[in-house]
Amino acid sequence: ALAQTLAGERVVVSAGPTYEDLDPVRYLGNRSSGKMGFAIAAAAARRGAEVLLVAGPVSLPTPVGVSRIDVRSAVQMRQAVLGALPADIYIGAAAVADYTPRTQMANKIKKSSERLDLDLVRTPDILAEVAASEQALKLVVGFAAETENVAEYARGKLLAKRLDMIVANRVGIPDGGFESDRNAMTAYWKDGERDFSSAPKTELADRLVDLIVERLNA
Numbered sequence: 706a707l708a709q710t711l712a713g714e715r716v717v718v719s720a721g722p723t724y725e726d727l728d729p730v731r732y733l734g735n736r737s738s739g740k741m742g743f744a745i746a747a748a749a750a751r752r753g754a755e756v757l758l759v760a761g762p763v764s765l766p767t768p769v770g771v772s773r774i775d776v777r778s779a780v781q782m783r784q785a786v787l788g789a790l791p792a793d794i795y796i797g798a799a800a801v802a803d804y805t806p807r808t809q810m811a812n813k814i815k816k817s818s819e820r821l822d823l824d825l826v827r828t829p830d831i832l833a834e835v836a837a838s839e840q841a842l843k844l845v846v847g848f849a850a851e852t853e854n855v856a857e858y859a860r861g862k863l864l865a866k867r868l869d870m871i872v873a874n875r876v877g878i879p880d881g882g883f884e885s886d887r888n889a890m891t892a893y894w895k896d897g898e899r900d901f902s903s904a905p906k907t908e909l910a911d912r913l914v915d916l917i918v919e920r921l922n923a
């Protein structure tokens with residue numbers, strides 16, 4: 706049996722994409738499958754944590770021992786995550802849309818002109834809000850999905866969003882990142898880093914939870 710190293714800890718995990726609706730039939734989305742976040746939620750539950758998983762639109766079964774709230778948009782994900790506080794640990798593995806249509810059309814946009822410009826506005830940054838929350842958490846962990854300058858951009862997000870840890874992974878590659886069953890990643894915190902070489906997401910989730918337990922006790 707696994708040591709109950711997270712017994713009594715309340716953990717909130719976000720996973721999957723968000724869908725930002727343009728009209729009743731179309732949306733802006735991304736390639737996140739939810740596999741990474743679901744694996745982390747499962748791994749935390751196996752250590753005895755009380756886990757709430759806030760999931761975007763994905764087709765994955767709820768892990769054993771995990772509570773789940775399904776959402777669609779970034780705004781809905783924000784409401785579910787902030788509503789789940791206070792918590793001890795937040796792990797933001799969701800690929801939250803950075804931009805959403807300024808207005809959502811009530812009816813289907815018709816094909817009437819040669820060009821169509823989309824007017825987009827920024828979404829709220831859920832991770833930054835959790836990190837800045839007055840309901841202080843013990844550990845706030847973000848992810849950084851990058852196609853280039855992975856370490857530099859990830860460290861930038863660690864500082865800008867005032868996180869305790871950021872987990873960087875390369876996306877836009879065949880055998881890792883979005884959709885794949887495998888991933889490779891590097892975790893960064895204020896005075897350290899740890900490499901997780903390519904492995905199934907289920908295994909990486911266990912190793913990441915090991916690190917989270919270490920940092921919690923550091």
Ligand code: PMT
Nearest residue numbers: 737738739740741797800801830831832848849850883884
């Ligand atoms: O779901 P899979 O197919 O298994 O793929 C896993 C993954 C690649 C999606 C995952 O490992 C991952 O990297 N998740 C974060 C994706 C992402 O949106 O990264 P980002 O660098 O754009 O965002 C940085 C962090 O801010 C993330 O923790 C994100 O959840 C958070 N964020 C971003 C925008 C926003 N409006 N609110 C947020 O909370």
